[in-house]
Amino acid sequence: MEKIIIEICRYLIIICMAVYTIQCFAVFRFGNEYDRKGIYLRQNFFMVMIHFMGFASLYAQKLDIRYFKAYLIQQLGVLVILFAYRFIYPRANTLIINNMCMLITIGLLILTRISYDRAMRQFYIVMGASAVTLAVPFIISRIRFFEKFKWLYVGIGLGSLAAVLLFSTVINGSKLNIHIASYTFQPSEYVKIVFVFAIASILARNHQLKDIIISAVIAMAHIIMLVLSKDLGSAVIFFVVYFAMLYVASKNLIYYLLGLFAGAVGAYMGYRLFSHVRVRVTAFLDPMGHISGEGYQIAQSLFAIGTGGWLGMGIGQGAPTTIPVVAADFIFSAICEELGVVFGMCLVLLCLSCFIMFMNIAIKFEDPFFKLVALGLAVAYIFQVLLTIGGVTKFIPLTGVTLPLVSYGGTSVVVTCCVFAVIQGLYIAKGRDNGHIPAPADFKTEKLDILEIE
Amino acid sequence: MKIRFWSEKTEKKKENRRRHHYDNNREISVITYVFLAVFVAMLIYLGYFTQISAKNIINSNYNKRQTLLESRIVRGDIISADGNVLATNVSDGEGGYFRSYPYRNTFAHIVGYSTHGVLGIESMENYTLLTCDGNIVRRIKNDLEGVKNHGDNVYTTLNTKMQEAAYDAMDDRKGAVVAMNVKTGEILCVVSKPDFDPNEVIGRWDRLNEDTENSPLLNRAFLGSYPPGSTFKIVTALEYLKEHGGNVSDYGFECKGSFEYKGSLINCFNETSHGWVNFDDSFAQSCNSSFANISSKLDKKKFASTLSDLMFNKELPLPFKYSMAYSDIGPSSSTDDLLQTGIGQGRTTISPIHMLMITSAIANDGVLMKPYVISEIKNADGGTIKKTKAREYGRLIDENHAESLRKMMREVVVNGTGRRAFDTEGYLISGKTGSAEYSSNKSLSHAWFTGFAGEEEPEIAVTVIVEGGGSGGSVAVPVAKRVFDAYFN
8 A cells, every 4th residue: 555655646746747847838828927827726736736745655654643744734834825925916926936836845845755854944944934035025126226235235245255254164165154143044145146236236227347347356256255165156156147147237248258268267277276176076077986985975966866767766765865965955866866857857947947937027127227136146046056956967067056945954945035036026016117117216317218118 | 039938029019129228138038048058958968867877877886775676676687698597586475586596606706696785797787687677657557556577687798608617617626717709898708716606695694705715705707816927928929029020030049947147047837948949939838938038138118018008007998896907017127027027927917807808809800899798788578778789999919919929829729838728629729828826835826728719710718717726738728628618519
């Protein structure tokens, strides 16, 4: 009986995920949210089904009442987030809400399988983060003067990173966390958002050489501090986000190419200067040859994905705990092992559909500041997805970042919820103000007045 | 090119778009497309990994999922080239299975075991045997019914007849026999003695593991490290040929049973005087004095480079564990080291499989084929999952020098130390014997033979070592001959 439940759930979860993912892209066929309503409802059904079947399978194996309770409370929590958003922001983009809840669901499910306690901790963080960030779309869509605080953003960003560099302890060779009272958090995560706001406020309306140089110096300062605290994953994300924003703001292909060139030079310098970069490259090039040393993590990840295969071992049936840092950096490997590579690929596509929707909002947006903010956050999001999934599958060298909303990790969850909420706010503002947020009162430009886009 | 997922097609909008000064949507689209392209590439990569590369990667001892998979999959069979089952799972009548090795000790080291740790092919293909690639509908049906799926079967290049012949010929002597097809690289038999019964590994584990004197679990054919003795004269002769452009007809030496040079003394085996010998005679009679004389004339630097060409101190193109051959010859080597190395003594060591690879390159016009032991992976229904193709590793030896060496090795069997391999039906053996001293007691030696045989041209190569067996010509050659006979008759 237990076997049958596990097997049925294994196949049904994959099917539900595949259908859900197809619907993520099916929504783009319709022009407005009204026509998409049916799809959105069906997506919610499949989300609930995946969570239910995952827990049915886990419960059949563990026969522990705690899992039943966890199921109820998690399901209830996710539905509360879903309906709270719908209720408070009827004009919000439902695909983004659905995907956010789906990512949270998948994360909670696989975390419960890896460690019950961590999953519950993660659940409370998710609930808290959602509750707090529920206010963000309101603020973003009402307040118009975000653009004015550029030096505040720069100050917060550089200040936080400097604090990490000065006060944090080294864990696994990197300085990442700051402890305040009994709480630990990772400033590089929220600085991502602040950084996007800083660069957007500098480059949104002015892109003379002077502004570009100022923005470049600020970006460099962030990146250098991250490199010094050996947080390479974040350094690379900041780098890519900066050049994407510069390229869009300046509309100049030169900067795009310059970015590629600077990236190549930076990568080479990093390789020569830092031993931990060389370790990552060695592990990337030949994990099996260095399996007892540098390649151990990545080899364990590949074993998990490879042994799980297309259809996975079934939830609770694999050995994901043999992978180091499985709950955070290697969560994707655990998902592939137990839920299957097909499911993993669907998850990648799901993240991609979020990104496309984000970019769509950026395209539709008329206000140059918020346009750049949407773009910067979208690129930061998708690039982080690329780094973590590409890293654990050995598509690119491993950089050790989390999979947003899925991985275990408080700051990461709060910040990603915030990113989703900011974009949601922009979407709501666009819907209400016909696509443009008036510039701050003291900012005169005729460009914004002549526009009327539906 | 612009992304327009939302249907905004009215003329008015287009108009607006044109007028809009801040329209940098083209750039946003470019970035979107760049990311889409990278993600598509990543998904293709992930698919390729899952379908193709994962199969090789997961067969690692560091993968800890064997017990997990065994609970849901019936381990596949290992089958010989002639269709005999070498390892299979047998039902215990109560829904469980146990691993059975019908040939017991005969294939012990190469097939290995899976019951207490893993060894041999059972280790190399551990996860292949535990992967079911059968019909997906039936797989799902079995999964749902709680029936175990049958893992993939591994087809090997091993030849049962040769393996049994080698196993019997070695009798209870310590040592190893290994053979391969020189044109394809297929490994035909691998015997290592002393051996064990893989069916009884669990019960006898401690005893097998603690027996450090006999090390029955050690596969001597791959992991043995022996002084090559006179079989190394193949290498010395090759170096001399290379340094003289293949023309050695003017070489001559008067052997008086020993050779003294700059304070070093080299004796012939049993201190036999070979009289006046030319280059081919020296090789056929395995005259140590003459080869010490030849060695004294060699260029140390070039010698080191030839050794490197023959993969000494280097990794071998082998899919299983082996021990690396060692040689310390270099520009700064002493004369004594040079002379000792030239006759295969000194600090040089080599594994039987490596000796076989050098021999097989000579037999195959100087080109080494990559040795392999897994010919095919099939699912339980007989559908091919993966097939190994014969691949060249590369040229180790010049074609002309390989031909000269082949003639010299034939002469060993016709007129020299390998005469016991002369009497064959329908095919001809060539080779080189060796008696390698391995301790301060000069009367003790490992008996070596390495050679090849074929009807018209060389087909297969065999290498034999009998530890402490004495003379290669009288001990190792008869073993090799029985293995050759098993193949050709």
